[in-house]
Amino acid sequence: MFATKDWLKASWDAGRGMLRPVTGRPHESEDTMSAPLMVPIRSLGPSYRERITAHLLQLEPADRYLRFGYAANDEQIRRYADQLDFNRDEIFGIYNRRLELIAMAHLAFSEHPEYKHCAEFGVSVLKQARGRGFGARLFERAVMHARNEGVNMVFIHALSENTAMLKIARNAGAQVRRDGSESEAYLQIAPASLDTRVAELVEQQFAEVDYQLKRQAKQFWDFLAGVQEVRSGVQHARHQSAE
Numbered sequence: 001m002f003a004t005k006d007w008l009k010a011s012w013d014a015g016r017g018m019l020r021p022v023t024g025r026p027h028e029s030e031d032t033m034s035a036p037l038m039v040p041i042r043s044l045g046p047s048y049r050e051r052i053t054a055h056l057l058q059l060e061p062a063d064r065y066l067r068f069g070y071a072a073n074d075e076q077i078r079r080y081a082d083q084l085d086f087n088r089d090e091i092f093g094i095y096n097r098r099l100e101l102i103a104m105a106h107l108a109f110s111e112h113p114e115y116k117h118c119a120e121f122g123v124s125v126l127k128q129a130r131g132r133g134f135g136a137r138l139f140e141r142a143v144m145h146a147r148n149e150g151v152n153m154v155f156i157h158a159l160s161e162n163t164a165m166l167k168i169a170r171n172a173g174a175q176v177r178r179d180g181s182e183s184e185a186y187l188q189i190a191p192a193s194l195d196t197r198v199a200e201l202v203e204q205q206f207a208e209v210d211y212q213l214k215r216q217a218k219q220f221w222d223f224l225a226g227v228q229e230v231r232s233g234v235q236h237a238r239h240q241s242a243e
Contacts, residue, residue, distance in 0.1 A: 039137045040210035041203065044091040044104070052091065053081040055101040058126055066162045067124045069182075092141055094134055097214050102129040105138035107146060107154075118153045119146050123165065136168050143172070144200050148192045156185040 044052065056067075056077045064072045072080070084091065088111070094103040103125040110118045121142050123135050146154055156174065158165045160183045166176055169185035176185045 038203070038206060039094060039134065040207040041092050041094055041138060041141045042207045042211055043204065044086075044093045046086045048091070048093070048101075049081055049084065051101045052084070052093075052104060053078055055093075055104055055126070056081060056124065059124060060127065063124065063127070066159060066165070067122065069157070069159055090142070090145055092138055092145075094129075094138070095211060095214060096129070097217065099211075099214055099218055102126045103134040103138060105142050107142040109149070109151070117151055118155060119149075119151045120155045120157065122156075123168075135164065136171065139168050139172060141203065143187065143189055144196055144203075147189050147196050148200055150192070152189055152191070154187045154189060156187075158183055158185070 056064075057074060059067060061071060064077070068076075068080070084106070088109055090107040090109075092105045092107070093101050096102050103123070105121065105123040108120045108122070110116055110120075119142075121139060123138050125134050143154055154174075156165060156169050158169075160166075160178050160181055162183075166183055166185060169187065170176055172187055174185040174187035176183055
């Protein structure tokens with residue numbers, strides 16, 4: 001569980017970053033900076049289905065292969081996103097300050113009564129956002145939620161060549177079994193506690209504050225960009241009329 005002073009510092013750092021203008025350039029400095037003290041991770045509902053689809057469609061062919069275990073085409077990805085069950089499962093996301101979904105995780109709860117205390121984890125991170133620990137943070141967040149929902153075993157099914165995913169699992173203490181081209185990782189987790197329940201509430205609140213700051217900042221900079229465009233048009237018209 002995070003101390004109050006850490007939460008306040010993280011909130012300040014996140015808010016301070018909102019004071020920079022939002023540009024349309026895809027590879028600006030924010031994509032390479034180090035991860036903040038706390039990564040704001042939001043729980044995504046049905047209204048974010050289109051953003052989830054857009055995120056997955058941005059994955060390169062090799063990344064789609066690792067994420068889904070096969071070379072998923074655009075139609076297969078859209079079908080996957082359309083079939084997400086937000087009532088049963090939990091979807092987590094990380095946004096940059098342009099409100100682009102740069103990383104997301106799917107925690108799928110078992111429908112089988114015999115395995116009702118089990119869940120499966122899957123994650124994807126866009127290329128420009130890698131190397132900042134987002135995959136590991138999403139796994140930690142998903143495990144915390146799983147604990148609070150009464151799950152005692154989290155599984156990861158991945159291709160054996162997906163070393164990044166398997167490393168996250170091993171670092172969390174999961175047992176990994178390899179069977180040819182595929183691997184299974186499973187993590188036994190402890191029951192929920194007061195700390196895990198309060199920590200999840202704190203993280204949810206932090207993520208919501210962060211998102212609202214980003215949304216307001218983006219609206220502000222979009223407004224200024226529109227004003228500037230109008231000014232440029234007026235100046236251009238004046239210049240032409242003076243000639």
